[in-house]
Amino acid sequence: MSQSRRSVLQGVLGAGAAGLLVGGAASLPAARPRAVAKGAELGLRWLGVAGWELSFAGRSVLFDPYLSRMPYADADGGLDPALPLRLDTDAVDHVAEKELAGVPELILVSHGHFDHLADVPHLLSRPGWSGRRVRTLCDTTSRHLLEAMGTPAHRMADVVAVSGGDHLQFDGYSVEVFRSLHSRQQDYTSFAPGTRDAVPARPRTLGDLVEGQTLAFQVSVEGGPSVLLTGTSNVAERELAGARPDVAVIGMSGYSAVHGYPDRLLAALGSPSLLLPCHHDDMVTPLGSSGISGTSSSDAVTALTKAVERQGWAGGTRVLTPRHLELLDVTDAAV
Template identity: 55%
Template sequence: MTGRRTVLKGVLAASGAAAEPGVLAARPLAGRAGPYTTPVQLRWLGVAGWEIVIGGDRSILFDPYLSRMPCRDRGGMLDPTLPLRPDPAMVERVAAQHLAAAPELVLLSHGHFDHVADVPQLVARPAWRQARIRTVCDETVRYLLTAMGAPRSRMDDVIQVRGGEYLQFDGYTVEVFRSLHSQLADHGCFAPGRRLTPPRRPTVLGDLVEGETLAYLVSVDDGPSVLLMGASNFVERELAGIRPDVVLVPMSSHGAVHRYVERLLTAVGNPPLLIPTHHDDLDTPLVANPARLAASVQPTAAKELSRAAASGSRVLSPRHLRPVAVTTALS
């Protein structure tokens, strides 16, 4: 894929429902127009989690967190002392009803509960037993997954990274970038830390520590490229000069990060399509009624992105579990 980006047409559609028109944008294919040879769908799983569906039947998961377990104290603050209690029934229900296929890759940005707590169950699903599932993560997350009981067979397939890797797969590539975690108002971070050896089995939210935060650029052959981030911060010099077609922009706490949104969009060339993510409340169940689930989303996230977006960019607000289809390039 070479050349400058042009406007794409796509849809925000629910399975079995009428398509709702949207406007996407991406880098054009060299010397041609029309439908991508490889269409891509993006499905928001809530928090920072996404499924990328390539060609209709190949899946990549990013930070899949489906349990939505209680995580706040009475004052509404994240409480690292609360028990770590994934919801196996909810994880299985969402996976069975909404995920397209067994994932080829599970990309993990860092070790916090709302990014990795459900991964051991997902990679061990009986329905996916025959599929090869490779997990891409840093050393800390690898140890945490082991401590949470991820199957040994799956852990043998972990690709341990630290940023800088450029990985070739069948039909797409994955670039790994060093990144940073969001900062709270006082410039701190929830559950910081690293693990250099396997810890005891985690029992509270704070046992799942950050590790090294990573970002990923998934570039599909004859399809769009998608930048995935798990937190509202980044290393500017790492991302400067890349030109993704779609950026999934985390919009959790970033008031302590200098001009976060503006610097990010400038660093990656004012991408054609911006989609806010990590902007819901972490604990409203994914099977809640639509009005309640919609109310869990911060309404200011898309507005903030729109204010910062360049004139050639579009902002699309995702809906939980409903796919965004990136299908057509027009030159």
Template identity: 40%
Template structure:
């Protein structure tokens, strides 16, 4: 592919894995040492060129600093994944789930956390992933990448069709300063091997969804984002996956959804093997997403500890990063200071 006067090769970018994520290198002398010093300086610039902020659940804000030289474009591209920040109570975490809970968006809060987004990736159409996307798409003009169901739901909310990109998995989309690769995935399973609000849409609903039950899953995707010259990152929105679709993705960093049941056979070891055991693993979708982002994520009573233990057993060389809401992370997922 060649756009914007550059050539991008996602497969080649995975060669950055060891260097950009801080793998050990031998001590050299003379010219070799000078070359290594230059390479280390390049790696530092790479990790400084991208920042990540966890928005809770499976949501992320990615800020990518573009290379200098083209003055008619913003210096930084902001990419969002599943930006659900309004966080209202449905009773899900208290055992009194109410599927008729009304959808609503805290617009100032959504804008503050999302910034001026250029692209929004939606893994699936449940409320804890899509709820704030209609407002953000209309407010920022961002391009939204998602399933056909996501397309039809957003059209019902008045989002311009020209902003919407329908994908199925397998697409590799070349943007200015980064590549977005789409993989077919699967939704999490509960203890009964099912999940809430399955189904897909083949046309916009007659009226825009009003309650959490009005938003069907609509198939599930995962996204691999590779900024120019920096490590790649995979984003999951649910704790199941298509093993064959994930094979070959080999992300440097993987934001992996934590499973709360044992319904999916050997979920963690199979997932890590399919992804070629990423250098950094970041567990997501384990927090109570009905508590505000102004409070720290609640870890008690979640499946986080079990997930961490299984990752360490299946991929002991992977560095585990348990994220929090208030930290800005560099491209290697090391903290860069407070984001709020």
């Protein structure tokens, strides 16, 4: 997008986001369940953890839709790969029926871990989605895991393995795929690393859903804004050369072992108009609970805001605090 067009979008965000505070908790525009506001070019709805719905022109795209929010921690509060997968299909169905803008035509999966992939097979098996084509883009490992988890054969035919460098054209929008990296734990290791070159036995534990190749995606709506979606707190910034998203969704889970994050990520992006943190809630409080907003880390917003200031973008790039399941409308007056 040209700089003049980006300036228009920044101005619209400034006018249309009254009451939204940079770097602090604030009210988002009122949620409009199951529809994008009239005239809105793109609606963004945070599904918790790293998950998002993008909705535009009566259509829907999902990114890392994890809704089960199952127990994951050991006695010390760390990720326990031996814990069983405990999918909450009622919670998944409730969000799919009551909160989403509609049946998605595309699901994007950043990598194979449970908090990104685990609910996709159930979503693809929903009777309410029958008769509607739903494509899924993911890496090869995630594709094998989806099949191992019982994704219906007719849905597997529309699961497309992609890799960094792919740039795919859909009706009215494109999806660019970037190679990315998974965040590191404090001891510099990664949770559940590994790949699957063939369909494994059915996964039973959190650790059975291995990472594979981590990907980021940029969705660009024709005549409208582009959105970069990252599901982890790490970056291969050279892979993002030339990416100039208008909106960037930034993974903000633990990154103390990753040098210069998020500054290196922001330096590669070219001053997006809007930054949205994600993967910064507690991952277990059920969606719809009255206290779920309080589980989001305010430190994530503060860290992004300070990174914006270090880039010299203050006043040109907003950092907003999303709320679970509420719709944020981004309207470009040039459309």
